[in-house]
Amino acid sequence: MDIYFEGRTVLVTGAARGIGRGIVEGFASRGAKVYATDILEAELAELKASSRVARGGEIAVRRLNVTDPDDVSTCIRDMEAESxxxxxxxxxxxxxxxxxxxxxxxxxxxxxxxxxxxxxxGAFLVARAVVPGMKARRSGKIVMISSGAGLGISLTGIQAYASAKAGQLGLMQQLGYELGPFGINVNAIAPGFLRTSPDYERQWASYGPEGQKAMIESIPLRRLGEPQDIAHAVLFLASDYASWITGQVLPVSGGPN
Ligand SMILES: NC(=O)c1ccc[n+]([C@@H]2O[C@H](COP(=O)([O-])OP(=O)(O)OC[C@H]3O[C@@H](n4cnc5c(N)ncnc54)[C@H](O)[C@@H]3O)[C@@H](O)[C@H]2O)c1
Incomplete structure (x- = not known):
């Protein structure tokens, strides 16, 4: 199945590294114009300079703090006006x-x-800002990156993280229900563990060699995930092939959950 996004415009938050970067590269190498946003400006500049684009794809970078309602409104309004x-x-x-x-x-x-x-x-503020434009066109795809932590216990042990990722799934389901009549699909991915950023590298190191081996052996597909694994699932949910899927969460974790 070939999935291309020529002529489509994509907004990615948290795009500077790890999973977000993999998603930006996935879209831009398949023809999309991608707005890659984050609070890490140096990493965004590096992403733009080093990422492969193809089929007319393009990467534009912007600083966007998803926790700041004014920043979200202004920045998204400007990007929409431009694109x-x-x-x-x-x-x-x-x-x-x-x-x-x-x-x-x-x-x-x-x-x-x-x-x-x-x-x-942040998920609420950003969705709130893009929905009017999507409603006007009666078409849109929203994908949230939740976590296996939102479906059960978090390996991080961080209570707020498990709770927030479950809360994000509740928001996703509710928006899927509300926005379906406007032709807008809202879904989520629940990734398993990936060694993407300093936080997750610290977590990985804390397991020690034996714990790391045990973790890999507990994954049915016997490897950790890579950003591309998550990006491929996002590309599917953002594509026309997923046009009758909404309000769903897809675990991408090398196993059944
Ligand atoms: N790596 C994993 O094992 C894993 C597993 C499940 C889910 N996730 C989720 O995947 C997503 C990406 O995580 P990651 O693994 O790439 O590493 P990460 O946690 O470092 O990525 C988070 C990104 O969000 C950006 N960010 C943080 N606060 C922000 C703000 N206020 N405004 C805008 N951007 C902000 C960071 O700068 C970073 O680029 C996160 O939502 C994370 O919870 C990661």
Whole structure:
């Protein structure tokens, strides 16, 4: 199955590294104009300079903080004015914000909010900003990057992360229900563990050689995921091949969940 996005415009949040970067490259090498956004400006510049584009694809980079409602509104309005509007939104911004496992009684409200802000409130703010344009065109695809943590226990041990990723799935389902009549599909991917960023490298290192071996052996397909594995599932959900799928979560984890 060949999937191409010539003539389509895609917004990716949290695009600077890891999974987001893999998604940007997946779209741009298949003909899409991609707006790659993040708060990491140096990494965005490097992404633009080094990524392969093909079939007329293009990468534009913008600083966008998904937790700031004014920044989200203004930046998305400007990008829409420039591009004519988004066909696809992929909300990748999220993660554990540098936090590590600790007993629940030691978690501060600020730490809790920090993870919720980017993973859940950010998903809401960005979806809220792109939906009017998609409604006007009666067409759009929204894909959220949740986590296996949203379907069960988080390997990170971070309570707010498990809770936020489950909350993101609730938002996804509700928006799928609300926006279906406008021709807008809303779905989510629940990735398994990937060694993408300093936070996840720290988690991987904490397992030690024996724990790392045990983790790989616990995965039916016997390997960790790569950003491309997640990107391929996103490309499918953003394509016309997924036009009758909405409100669903697809685990991409090398196993059944
Ligand atoms: N790596 C894994 O094992 C794994 C597993 C399941 C889900 N995920 C999810 O995948 C997504 C991408 O994670 P990743 O593995 O590529 O590494 P990551 O957690 O480092 O990626 C998060 C990205 O979001 C950006 N970001 C953070 N706060 C932001 C803000 N306020 N505004 C805009 N961007 C912001 C970061 O700069 C970073 O580029 C995250 O949502 C993460 O929760 C990752």
């Amino acid at each position: 004519g509007g988004f066909d696809v939104l992929v909300h990748v911004a999220g993660g554990v914000r540098g936090q590590a496992r600790k007993p629940v009684e030691q978690v501060t409200p600020h730490e809790w909010d920090d993870i919720y802000d980017v993973n859940v409130r």
